[in-house]
Each structure stands twice: as structure tokens, then as C-alpha cells.
Amino acid sequence: MIEDDLREGLRSAVTAEPPLGFSTEELIDKARHTARRRRTVLGSLATVAAVAIGTVGAVTVAGQSAQPPAQLPTMKAASTEVEKVGESIAKLIPRYLPGATRTAVVPVDNGAAVTYQAEGKPGVVVYQLGECKTNPRGPVCQAERIQQDPNNDDDPRLDADSGIDAFPFFASRHSGSLTVPLRLLIVEDGAMLSALAPTACQSLLELCDEDVDFIPMSNDQTERVIIDDDLYQPARDDVRKEQLERELTELKKKQQLEQDRQKALEREQEITQKKIELELLKKKEQEERAKQEQERSEGK
Amino acid sequence: MGPRRGHIKADLEAQFQHFAEQQVLALRRFAYLLCADWHLAEDLVQTTLLKLYRTWPKLHRRGNVSKYARKAVVNCWLDEKRRPWRRSESGHGEVPDRADPNVDLDLAGERLANRERVLRGMTELAPRQRAVLVLRFWEDLSITEAAEILQCSEGNVKSQQSRALARLREVLDRMESTPTLARRAS
Numbered sequence: 001m002i003e004d005d006l007r008e009g010l011r012s013a014v015t016a017e018p019p020l021g022f023s024t025e026e027l028i029d030k031a032r033h034t035a036r037r038r039r040t041v042l043g044s045l046a047t048v049a050a051v052a053i054g055t056v057g058a059v060t061v062a063g064q065s066a067q068p069p070a071q072l073p074t075m076k077a078a079s080t081e082v083e084k085v086g087e088s089i090a091k092l093i094p095r096y097l098p099g100a101t102r103t104a105v106v107p108v109d110n111g112a113a114v115t116y117q118a119e120g121k122p123g124v125v126v127y128q129l130g131e132c133k134t135n136p137r138g139p140v141c142q143a144e145r146i147q148q149d150p151n152n153d154d155d156p157r158l159d160a161d162s163g164i165d166a167f168p169f170f171a172s173r174h175s176g177s178l179t180v181p182l183r184l185l186i187v188e189d190g191a192m193l194s195a196l197a198p199t200a201c202q203s204l205l206e207l208c209d210e211d212v213d214f215i216p217m218s219n220d221q222t223e224r225v226i227i228d229d230d231l232y233q234p235a236r237d238d239v240r241k242e243q244l245e246r247e248l249t250e251l252k253k254k255q256q257l258e259q260d261r262q263k264a265l266e267r268e269q270e271i272t273q274k275k276i277e278l279e280l281l282k283k284k285e286q287e288e289r290a291k292q293e294q295e296r297s298e299g300k
Numbered sequence: 301m302g303p304r305r306g307h308i309k310a311d312l313e314a315q316f317q318h319f320a321e322q323q324v325l326a327l328r329r330f331a332y333l334l335c336a337d338w339h340l341a342e343d344l345v346q347t348t349l350l351k352l353y354r355t356w357p358k359l360h361r362r363g364n365v366s367k368y369a370r371k372a373v374v375n376c377w378l379d380e381k382r383r384p385w386r387r388s389e390s391g392h393g394e395v396p397d398r399a400d401p402n403v404d405l406d407l408a409g410e411r412l413a414n415r416e417r418v419l420r421g422m423t424e425l426a427p428r429q430r431a432v433l434v435l436r437f438w439e440d441l442s443i444t445e446a447a448e449i450l451q452c453s454e455g456n457v458k459s460q461q462s463r464a465l466a467r468l469r470e471v472l473d474r475m476e477s478t479p480t481l482a483r484r485a486s
Contacts (some may be wrong), residue, residue, distance in 0.1 A: 002468060002469050002472070003437065003465070003473070005417075005418060006418060006433065006465075006468065007437050007438075008414055008418075009417065009418025009419065010333055010418065010434070010437060010438045011416050011438075012414065012415040013332070013415050013418065013419050014329040014333065014334060015415075017325070017328075017329065017332075018338050020320055020325065020328070020342070021339075021342050022326065022342065022346060024317055024320040024321050024324060024349075025317070027310075027315070027320065027350065027353075028317060028320070028322060028353065029350055030350065031349070031350050031353035031354065032353075034350065049323065082447050167468050189388060298329070300483060
């Protein structure tokens with residue numbers, strides 16, 4: 001039986017085990033150090049958000065004044081396109097997440113993170129702009145998986161100045177067969193937009209940070225943000241407009257062809273009519289000629 | 301809000317250390333059976349324990365940490381396999397060969413041969429198939445428990461197991477027939 005061989009083989013495979021190459025004390029020290037470093041960055045989340053308001057000016061939240069960009073001067077300004085979409089998402093979050101009292105846009109890589117506060121706890125929606133692929137069913141095109149090396153502490157994306165370390169749980173959002181539905185690609189104004197919701201904490205505890213109880217948007221809420229008409233109706237209108245223009249051009253071509261065909265038919269009818277008329281005239285002429293010849297022969 | 305990360309309470313940290321000391325070898329064996337490389341197995345276990353440390357208070361409250369730890373090891377392993385720059389596997393794992401005067405040489409030889417066959421056969425399986433076999437035949441988990449760890453349906457576990465065993469049988473048969481042919485040729 002292969003099952004028995006397998007059990008026996010697995011048992012004997014681990015008999016010659018080498019000694020452990022690390023101690024749990026060292027491991028705990030390392031974990032403590034890493035956690036402290038990340039905690040420091042997390043502590044500046046609110047500052048990062050405030051700086052984002054001041055620097056980028058991407059979000060307008062009713063009744064809130066922007067803070068001056070006192071820290072994190074190396075933060076890159078978001079592109080106009082990123083800002084525009086981020087602003088739309090930021091405005092939509094309170095609608096679908098009751099209690100979200102504050103939103104901001106923090107530029108991250110080639111996208112941005114829209115942060116919010118609900119019940120005194122932080123939350124975030126991250127998005128990135130990418131290539132556009134149109135899906136006939138609607139603006140949501142495809143899911144995307146992004147893998148980041150969780151062991152690489154030197155990854156510049158984890159640098160405190162970039163602000164991305166504030167959201168370490170989305171560094172790896174695919175695990176095993178489970179694809180956490182965090183990132184959806186959507187079309188907006190002809191560009192592909194991907195939105196990311198921090199639902200990882202619900203599905204994969206290991207990706208979460210103990211000291212930050214994020215209030216993630218539910219999948220339903222995220223989807224509603226993503227397909228919100230206010231944000232995507234312009235894109236839909238554009239798609240519809242292009243479709244109508246294409247249809248109109250086709251119809252005009254058909255009409256032209258049909259008109260040409262009709263004219264040709266009319267001309268053919270005219271020609272036929274004239275041919276018939278001509279034939280009749282010729283026949284009449286022949287008859288008259290024949291009649292005259294007959295009269296001449298009778299006169300003789 | 302839970303305790304601050306990096307400042308988990310001393311008693312919780314002591315519990316984590318106790319858990320780590322108790323489980324580290326078992327986890328490494330489990331990881332080794334997945335990857336057939338003791339060094340990589342150690343890396344996987346360290347990564348897993350670092351992740352567990354960060355979420356320890358929550359995990360501790362939830363209970364059943366051992367199963368979660370295995371789930372984390374499998375996830376780390378599958379992540380490792382997905383990396384484009386991951387080290388390529390030779391398919392011929394290092395098989396320690398140490399003489400033991402107290403055992404029956406024939407029996408030991410047979411076991412050694414079986415171990416080598418199984419390990420080499422396992423390296424020819426897809427990562428998830430290998431994970432299914434290790435969970436089912438090493439950890440002795442039920443289909444339901446394996447599905448929970450692999451985060452897939454029970455049907456998926458059954459089909460993966462069936463395919464993995466068929467593939468393993470095929471590989472082992474091929475390995476058995478190769479020396480025979482060689483002997484015939486000689």
C-alpha cells in the first residue's frame with residue numbers, strides 16, 4: 001500500500017534531524033525589535049494623513065482644515081489622476097461606512113491610500129492606477145494578486161517616509177488557495193483603477209497588527225464604493241458614448257450603401273424603361289417603313 | 301484595542317516562548333516534509349514564529365494555536381514556492397546516512413531506501429499536493445482539518461490527495477524500474 005509506504009517514509013525522513021540553528025530567545029528579540037520599528041511608524045499614521053492633506057491637497061472633508069506639511073518632506077505628491085480618484089473614493093467612504101469621520105489620501109508608490117477613522121480606529125482603502133482592460137459587464141475588470149517579500153526588511157516600500165508601513169497587512173494578500181478579495185481593478189475615465197480593502201484582518205490573522213484594530217470595510221461595502229455611480233458613471237457614460245458613436249458610424253455606412261443600392265435600382269428601372277421606349281420606337285419605325293414600301297409597290 | 305505590539309504583556313510573551321520552545325522542532329519537521337530542505341524548513345519556521353508573535357494575544361485568546369501555526373507554515377511555504385527568485389529544487393534532497401550499530405542492517409537499509417524513495421517522490425509533486433499528503437499522512441489530520449488549513453473545500457483536498465497518491469505511485473514505480481533496467485543493461 002502506497003499509504004503505508006508514505007507514512008513510513010515520512011516518519012523515517014525526519015529521524016536524522018540536524019540541530020536547531022536558532023534559539024527562541026533570539027527569535028523573540030528579533031520579533032520585538034521589528035514590532036517596535038513598525039509600531040513607531042504606525043504611531044505616525046495620523047500625522048501622515050494630515051501631511052497628505054496639506055501636501056497633496058487631495059481630499060476635502062467637510063469642516064476639516066488641512067495641517068501644514070511639518071514632517072515627512074520626502075513624500076511624493078500624488079499625480080493628478082491618483083488625486084482625482086482618491087478624492088472620489090475618500091468622499092464615498094463615509095457613505096458606506098457609517099461612523100467614518102475623517103478621510104485622507106496618502107500617496108503610496110504609484111497609487112495612494114485613503115485613510116479614515118471610524119469609532120476612533122483607523123481604516124484604509126488603497127488603490128493604484130494601472131492599465132485599462134474593458135470588461136463588457138461593467139467597470140470591474142479583474143482581480144490582481146501582488147506579492148511582496150515579507151522577509152525583506154530593507155524593502156524601500158516599507159520605509160517610514162513612504163507611509164506604506166502603516167498598512168503592513170496588505171503586503172501579502174494571497175495565501176494558499178485563498179485569494180483575499182482585497183484588490184479589484186476597475187475602470188475610471190479610461191484608466192484602470194484598483195481598490196484595496198483591508199479585509200485581510202478578517203481572513204488572515206497573521207497579516208494583521210496586534211495593536212491596530214482596523215475596522216475594515218466589508219467586501220460588500222468595498223464593492224459598493226468601487227461600483228458607486230458617482231465615481232464610475234462618467235466612465236460608464238464614456239463607454240456608452242464610444243459605443244453609440246461606433247454604432248452611429250456603422251449605421252451611416254449602411255445607410256450610404258442602402259442609398260447607393262436604391263439609386264442604382266432606380267437608374268436600372270429608368271434604363272429599362274428607356275430601352276423599352278426605344279424598342280417601341282424602333283418597332284414603330286420599322287412598321288412605318290414597311291407600310292411605305294408596300295404602298296410604293298402597290299402604286300407601281 | 302489590544303495591547304501595544306512590541307509590548308505584549310510579559311505573561312503572554314512567556315506563554316509564546318513556551319509555545320515556541322515546545323513546537324519549534326515539530327514545526328521544523330513539518331516544514332521539512334513540505335520542502336525537503338532543512339535550511340529552508342528552518343527559515344519557514346522562523347518566519348512563521350515571527351508572524352505568530354505579532355498576533356499572539358489574539359491567537360492565544362482564540363485557542364488552537366498549533367493548527368494555526370501549521371496553517372502559517374503551509375502559507376509561508378506556498379509563498380516561497382511562488383516567488384520567482386526562489387531557489388530551484390534539485391529533486392534529490394540531502395539524505396543523512398549515519399551508521400547505527402544497534403539496528404538490524406537489512407531493516408535499516410530497507411527503511412533508508414524507502415525514505416529516499418518517498419522523499420524523492422514527494423519532490424516531484426506539486427506544492428499543494430505535497431502539503432495535502434503531509435497534513436493527511438504525517439499530521440494525521442482529517443479531510444476537514446486539512447481543508448481548513450489549506451483554505452479550500454474538502455472536495456479539493458480529496459481530489460488533491462487522490463492525484464498526489466496516484467502521481468507518487470507512478471514516480472515510485474518509475475524509480476523502482478530504473479535500477480532494474482540498469483542492472484539488465486550491465
